[in-house]
Structure formats: structure tokens, C-alpha cells
Amino acid sequence: MTGNHRIVVLGAGYTGMFTAVRLAHRTRRTGVEITLVNPSGRFVERLRLHQIAAGQELAHHRISDMLDGTGVTFVQGAATAIDPEARRITVDGKDSLAYDTLVYALGSSTDTGQVPGVDAHAHALDSPEVAARFAARLTEVAAAGGTVTVCGGGLTGIEAAAEIAEAHPGLKVTLVSTEEPGSMMGDKARAYLHGALDRLGVTRETGTRVAKVLPGSVELADGRTLRSDACLWTAGVRVSPLAADAGIATDAHGLILTDATLRSVSHPQIHAVGDAAAVRLAYGQLHGSCQSGLPTAQYTADTIARLVRGRSVKPFRFGYFHQPVSLGRRDAVIQFTRADFTPVRARLTGRSAVMYKEMVSSSPIMTYRYSKRMNLTTIVSKGGRATRTPAA
Incomplete structure (x- = not known):
């Protein structure tokens, strides 16, 4: 890959935002042009939406402010079509963006169509x-x-x-x-x-x-x-049909099928992260969560940066670490886990768990802020033995 390489990131949720910010830092002075596309100008902390539902006021984070100083161009609009052969994105049914590399980070939403009413x-x-x-x-x-x-x-x-x-x-x-x-x-x-x-x-x-x-x-x-x-x-999730409609290889649920480097098996110039990707490791397929999503974003940003410089990449590895659950504002429980998400004996409860959960919920915003200047990691565990052997 050479200079003036155009990278488009679709979706500015937890994974799309992290991919864009980290990628901007990792590819500075390489001639890469990064564009982030999202329907809303507000960054949504989905980990905290239950707090809003209960009547709490939360901070309002503008995507343009979060990208300030990164050089990433923000386009507010909804991606309505992908032409993977021409490598173009249609935004709001009219505007078209060209890309050399696409990061598909459209995430998921609640499935409200399976049950009547x-x-x-x-x-x-x-x-x-x-x-x-x-x-x-x-x-x-x-x-x-x-x-x-x-x-x-x-x-x-x-x-x-x-x-x-x-x-x-x-x-x-x-x-x-x-x-x-x-x-x-x-x-x-x-x-x-x-x-x-x-x-x-x-x-x-x-x-x-x-x-x-x-x-x-x-x-x-x-x-x-x-x-x-x-x-x-809150039962069930669904993903955008955009990838499947474009002829990109997906599973039965519409998630993009990826190889060991989180690239589309049918269109290698497309990288999929977070809830939109069918990421399979030796112990099973990742389930949609911020815990696994941010590591896919970190890995993808680093992978694209290496590819831009003509370097080789290693397969994605990740292991789960915990299951944090808030129980109101004054209580929580943290279940620590093995790499495959099965529980171990260790756990936290009460005030210490509340502080731990708040640290987890606050960490993405802080990660984006500091990732403008340094390479922070969100991968607590690479899975050890559970991920040394690639998935079949």
C-alpha cells in the first residue's frame, strides 16, 4: 500500500471510534486519509443507556470534539449501500465515498421484530x-x-x-x-x-x-x-443488512464472516469489528460486548497500520476476563472468568465492585482521549492456550 490510501470507517460506536482514533495515531505521516461515517453527531455510551432509562442525566459527547486533533474527517450521515467491487459507500442515498480499505463497525441494535407488539x-x-x-x-x-x-x-x-x-x-x-x-x-x-x-x-x-x-x-x-x-x-439483537445486501459473505444473522485477521473472507479489503463481525476463535465465537469489541478495534487499527507499511500481521487473539454487572448505583457484582468466558472462583461485590464497574464503563472515553497520543491496550488477555490454535 502507498500514500493517499483512503480508509473509511462505518459506525462511530465503541469499536468504530476506537478504530478511527487509534488508526489516525498509528498511520500519521503515511499519507493515509481516514473518514468516519455515523448517522448521529453524538457518541452514544451504550454501556450507560440503562442509566438514562432510569431518569439520570449523562454527559453529552460530540463525535467532532472527540476527533479533534486526529485528522480524521467526520461525515454525519447513514451508510445506505456498499459497492465492494467499485469500493464506494453511498451515504444518505446520494453522496458517495471511495475507499481503499473499509472498516465495518455498524454494531447491532435490539431485535424488536421477532415478537408481535x-x-x-x-x-x-x-x-x-x-x-x-x-x-x-x-x-x-x-x-x-x-x-x-x-x-x-x-x-x-x-x-x-x-x-x-x-x-x-x-x-x-x-x-x-x-x-x-x-x-x-x-x-x-x-x-x-x-x-x-x-x-x-x-x-x-x-x-x-x-x-x-x-x-x-x-x-x-x-x-x-x-x-x-x-x-x-432487551431480548435479542440484530445487525444492519447492509453487508449482506452488498454481497459480502455473512453468517445466518448478517454478521460478516472474517478470517483470522478479522478481514472479510469474500472481500479482504473490508475489515469487520465488534458486533458486526463473526469472529471465531478456538473456544467459540465471540459474543457482542464492549469487552471483546474494543480489542477487535485495537487489533484492526494496528493491522491496517502494518498493512499500509507493507508489514505482515499475526492472527487475532483474545480471551475474556470478567463479567461486570451493575445493580443500581450503589451495588454491583463482578464475576471473573477464564478466556472462554466460563466463571472462576474470584469475584467482587459491593462498593469495590461498584468502583470497578464504573472504571469499566468510563474506560472507553479515556481510552479514546489518550489514544490520540499513545498506543494504549484494551486487551487484558490474549487467551493463552485457548487461542494458540486457530479456529477450524
Whole structure:
């Protein structure tokens, strides 16, 4: 690769922002031109959207301010088409950007299309604006002593249910999930989590799924109906169809199939990071999270910088380290893990866990800030033996 190499990064979430900022630092004085494309001018801290949903005010981060001094060009608009043969991106249906290398970091959103009534009668934590509208609805429901249903027992659902219950103690909060909340944790961490939910008054409906969301209730698959004056949907995710529509090789869920260097198996000039990438290691496929997403961004920025200079690259390696879960503003539980995400005995609870979780939630913003001047790492573990052998 030579000078005037054009790199376009699609998506300015956690992974897209980190890729752009780190890449700018790693490729300075090489003639590389970097463009970051995103529909909104605001950087969204998705790790904190449950706080907005509970009525808290958070800092407003402008993408243009975060890119200040990097030399990265910011284009506010939605990518609506990719032509991988011509290497061009259509933005908002009209403007076209040419690229030599593309970083696909469009992430994921809540899947609200699989269950009837979710689109019309439930809220999701996909943007600060939607979370704020849900917070306004919560205020109305709390004033009437109503009921809130959180559908989905993953980490987002758990954190949202706890945050809402703590902020509105007069509300009846019900968490509905197919599996026991915290099932991925060890016994002691899971028991602590359930003790915190009990303390906050969060009712759990487990072992069942939601069949339909209605204006004032949630219908379960076992035939029961739960009153629900406000419904928050956190079950399942979906990705943009942009890659699949462009003929880029994807899996059944629309994630870009990648090789060991996180490049598209069908179009090697396209690198995929975060939730948009099907990244498979020897112990299994990475699941969408900031913990695994930022390392894919770091690796991709470093990989592109090496390719620009004509250097070789090594396969991506990553191991999980922890499962941090906030339980309102005054409690949390941290389950430490093996590289493959299975739990170990070590854990943190209470105030120390609260400080740990806040450090985790705050770290991306600080990482972007310092990455303008130095090469910080977000990879705590490369996985050891679990990642030495590439995936089949």
C-alpha cells in the first residue's frame, strides 16, 4: 500500500471510534486519509443507556470534539449501500465515498421484530433519545404506582431492571427471561445478584418467553398475562443488512464472516469489528460486548497500520476476563472468568465492585482521549492456550 490510501470507517460506536482514533495515531505521516461515517453527531455510551432509562442525566459527547486533533474527517450521515467491487459507500442515498480499505463497525441494535407488539408497545435501549422517552414514561407510571416489565434476562436486562427499581422504589418491576438471570456466573456471584434483585424488589419470571406485547400487558408463552404499564425490551439483537445486501459473505444473522485477521473472507479489503463481525476463535465465537469489541478495534487499527507499511500481521487473539454487572448505583457484582468466558472462583461485590464497574464503563472515553497520543491496550488477555490454535 502507498500514500493517499483512503480508509473509511462505518459506525462511530465503541469499536468504530476506537478504530478511527487509534488508526489516525498509528498511520500519521503515511499519507493515509481516514473518514468516519455515523448517522448521529453524538457518541452514544451504550454501556450507560440503562442509566438514562432510569431518569439520570449523562454527559453529552460530540463525535467532532472527540476527533479533534486526529485528522480524521467526520461525515454525519447513514451508510445506505456498499459497492465492494467499485469500493464506494453511498451515504444518505446520494453522496458517495471511495475507499481503499473499509472498516465495518455498524454494531447491532435490539431485535424488536421477532415478537408481535414489541415495535408498537415496547421501548428499547438503542439511543439516548429512546431511553429518555422511556424515562419520561416511567415517571408517569411511577406516579400512578404502576408496573414495569423488563423483557430479557441478559446483562442489559438485569442492569436495567435493577436501575429502574432503585430509581423508582414505588414501581413494581418484573424481569422476564427464558433462563435464570446470571446463569453464566458462578454460584456465589449468581446468588449475590439475586439477593440484590430481591432487595430492590425485582420480581423474576424465568423459564418462559414473551409471546406478545400488548398496550397494557405482556402475554407469556405459557398462557399467562402480566400487567405492564411500561415495557422495556432487551431480548435479542440484530445487525444492519447492509453487508449482506452488498454481497459480502455473512453468517445466518448478517454478521460478516472474517478470517483470522478479522478481514472479510469474500472481500479482504473490508475489515469487520465488534458486533458486526463473526469472529471465531478456538473456544467459540465471540459474543457482542464492549469487552471483546474494543480489542477487535485495537487489533484492526494496528493491522491496517502494518498493512499500509507493507508489514505482515499475526492472527487475532483474545480471551475474556470478567463479567461486570451493575445493580443500581450503589451495588454491583463482578464475576471473573477464564478466556472462554466460563466463571472462576474470584469475584467482587459491593462498593469495590461498584468502583470497578464504573472504571469499566468510563474506560472507553479515556481510552479514546489518550489514544490520540499513545498506543494504549484494551486487551487484558490474549487467551493463552485457548487461542494458540486457530479456529477450524
